Amino acid sequence: MLLPLDMLRAGEVAEVEEVSGHDSWVGRLADLGIRRGCRLRVVQPGSPCLLDVGGCKLCLRGGECSQILVRPVG
């Protein structure tokens, strides 16, 4: 089941399936570790939300989260 990232609740873990949007934005996110196949955990949902990506805390906004499709794990 694929979900936009902003549908996840606090504490849920998911694997990124697809990042869509402008090239430079996709590239920027990839630099920060959000790319196809990576795992992330939602620390704090909402906008901006707080994510744990590979032990690193990132925050991004709801609008942007909806462009990231994820597959919940576990």
Place this chain on the structure above:
Amino acid sequence: MLTKTLTVALVGNPNAGKSTLFNALSGLRQRVGNYPGVTVEMKKGRFAAGGTAVELIDLPGTYSLAARSPDEMVAVDLLLGRRPEEPRPDVVLAVVDATNLDRHLYLTSQLLDLGTPVVVALNMIDAAEAQGIKINAAELSARLGVAVVPVQANAGVGITDLTRAVVAAAEGGSAATGPAFPGAFEAEVAALQEELGPDVPGFLTRRLVLDVGGYVEQWLVGRHGEGLRLKLNTARRRLADAGHSVPGVEARARFGWVKAAVGAAVARPAERRVTATDRIDAVLTHRVWGTLVFLAVMFLMFQSIYLWAGPLMDGIEGAVGRVGEAVAGALGPGPLRSLLVDGVVKGVGSVLVFLPQIMILFGFVAVLEGCGYMARAAFLMDRLMSRCGLSGKSFIPMLSSVACAVPGIMATRVIENRRDRFATILVAPLMSCSARLPVYLLLVGAFLTEGYAWWVPGLVLFGLYLIGFVTAPLVALLLKRTLLRGATPVFVMELPAYHRPRVRAVVRRMVEAGGAFVVRAGTIILAAMVLVWALLYFPRTDPTGVPYEERIAAAEAAAEANADRLAELKGKDEATDAEKEERETLEAAAAEPDRLNGEWKRDSLLGRFGRWLEPAVRPLGWDWKVGTAALASFPAREVFVGTAGMLYGAGDVDPGDDEQTAGLGAAVKADWAADPVRGKYGVAVAASVMVFFALCMQCASTLAVIRRETRSWAWPAFTFAYMTALAYLGALVTYQVGAAVTDWGA
């Protein structure tokens, strides 16, 4: 042993501890290098490794070498030796965070493609151990093919090993290469390389293929024409058809390689431990608690500026008074003595008094930045900022502007979107900077301390800073709706782990800020003060041609001669009519020097101009003195205090009287008390002045930096115009409302 100077570039992700390592390596021997045409600054430092001199260049923190702007390209060009200002680095020192190797080694793998020897500094090794992460540095070094040195930059651990490894890498040359890319990719790169010729390095040809819409593409297509774009797009399509689409092919190749190396060399606990950072963040990024903590931190900051600086200020005031006394004693009356005592010592001295506050403020900002709290504040404020069409990234420059708008405006360089960056630059000067602090402290001290509860001064100060915090986003909103219309920017930001701020770094920031302030006081403020002094000194004679100094000296001598008699009369409980009359005459004589001085200032060039201006500032509750002082402060806000010192404090010609020289606030209060309007509405007038200063663009340095960052005179002119108009309006409303409230209360 090498005899030449080695050039070493320091590269790493933001938050990898790069600056800390830079400071640990180069100590105090640092300077800042600027690069023409771009808004990039790089710090440079020197150190010796054994017998080898090393020049260290600190590149801006980056997650990737995929340049998207001319600013990011400077770092890449520098690494390739394509900047005329710097030689090609002999060694690249890659700083990585040991707790977050997977992420940080991505950049390292790109650095390996440069063909320059690379040394990896495995920083924050102590934090990794605390989290149960075990790293076999030797194994990691074997896998990556480069030296890996564990260090703890904040404690100086491993620095000697690191410098030794750097020199060894420079001597050994480069053997290591980054991860292998698919053959199809290499074939496309080779074909394009033919096209471009040998003067484009292979590294940039690879980036050309990988970075869709990146800076290298823009640059090379601009140089070689649209034909190149067509070839490039065809090549990318062929790669996509072969299952190696860009930019995915890079991520797969590099992360596969990183994963293999980390998998072999790093052992992690199965369960990720809940770190101290996680526990602290549970509170500090909480929507309610986090916001409350943020407000509390801000209040604490302003309250401590008020409390801690007091004793230090008294010391400086005493010293200034003594210097004035010594100078006055050494010189005879005349323009030179007046210039030195009233213009230089009193003018600059009354500004220098605020040195402790400014250092405390910068210390606070350095601590907040150093411990990682600033990013949390940006996170909390993103909601507010997104409503104004800006992102949390705009918040850090704005918060830095609380110390000074100049570094704040320079910090906007992290904002990618030009419109957002400009909107942030234009509103950053609205944040109350340290130069406003003297004005606030003078007036709060004079009008809102005595007779008020202990927390009132701190709260008022906090409120004054709040003006900026509220106005700046509103103006930004307006700008984003009009001049700088554009979509709300995307926002993604890393929240670094908390660190104990390093005392040395904090002290350094404080000393630097203090030094810059003293330099300012000695240059721009001094020049403005001398000008103000001259405009207040001339003409130095009364209408009949007698110099005021002579009349004042005579009046003082007369007052002095009768001082004992006056004291005796004052001491009498019951007095005859004759004695009362004598007392009144003597009191008038005692006040005569001050009266003459006031007359002199009123008739001086600046006084005449101020009185001509008075109708314009009367609706703000100001008299010509306040108006003149505010006007004189347009080059630098601190001039207000110095000018007020000359206008109000100048009555105390007797420099031996410490009470008078020390109490500029008291002098202002006494002067206002004698006036029907300002006597009654003193607090409202003080508030009106403070609001004016909170909103007004009175800083030549800020205008110059806006000009530099926007590369146009139109933006500084616009900023100046809108802020001045806003300040006048704000002061007008404040005074009118304040006066109405005072009347209503009475």
